[in-house]
């Protein structure tokens with residue numbers, strides 16, 4: 728049986744969701760972030776050297792990287808091709824969004840998170856005011872200016888498409904969900920009604936709801 732090494736409030740929520748969509752049996756091995764550093768516990772390094780989540784184990788295969796896991800699960804368990812487009816051009820779009828989520832969007836969001844925390848522990852208290860000011864400056868002068876065009880781009884895309892690849896739900900939507908949820912949680916989608924509507928559509932899917940029960944509290948939604 729597939730084992731999902733799942734970290735709370737993390738990208739691995741997507742893997743639980745995809746497995747629920749696929750209706751494939753799996754077990755969840757849960758890990759909790761350190762409340763101070765938000766890092767994963769060292770135990771995850773016993774599963775994969777980088778100690779990040781998600782990681783799945785399926786028989787003799789141990790696989791990390793959510794995009795790679797989603798591609799693998801689609802290939803191995805979606806015999807009917809329910810979650811991948813058949814049309815050639817749609818298939819290239821599918822590939823694009825699968826990579827875009829972690830390759831282009833998430834690095835900016837992670838940088839923003841890191842710089843937003845510069846004025847907080849573990850930075851020594853004497854340095855916090857200056858570190859906090861640097862963090863705000865980098866966000867304002869660089870990151871916010873980089874992220875804004877992505878919001879516009881995605882909002883435009885979803886004003887013409889129900890799902891990321893046209894009008895059919897696909898595994899690319901699962902991969903795109905996490906950065907959009909992270910953006911919504913930080914108020915970055917307040918001016919993006921199409922993206923907020925899209926998030927409502929994915930949250931109302933029964934498989935999404937079942938995955939929440941499996942993964943435990945998912946505070947990105949609150």
Ligand SMILES: N[C@@H](CCC(=O)N[C@@H](CS)C(=O)NCC(=O)O)C(=O)O
Nearest residue numbers: 737738766767779780781792793829
């Ligand atoms: N690009 C990787 C990123 C993996 C990653 O950074 N996961 C985060 C959870 S969202 C993590 O494990 N963080 C804990 C840590 O860095 O210790 C993927 O998509 O799987």
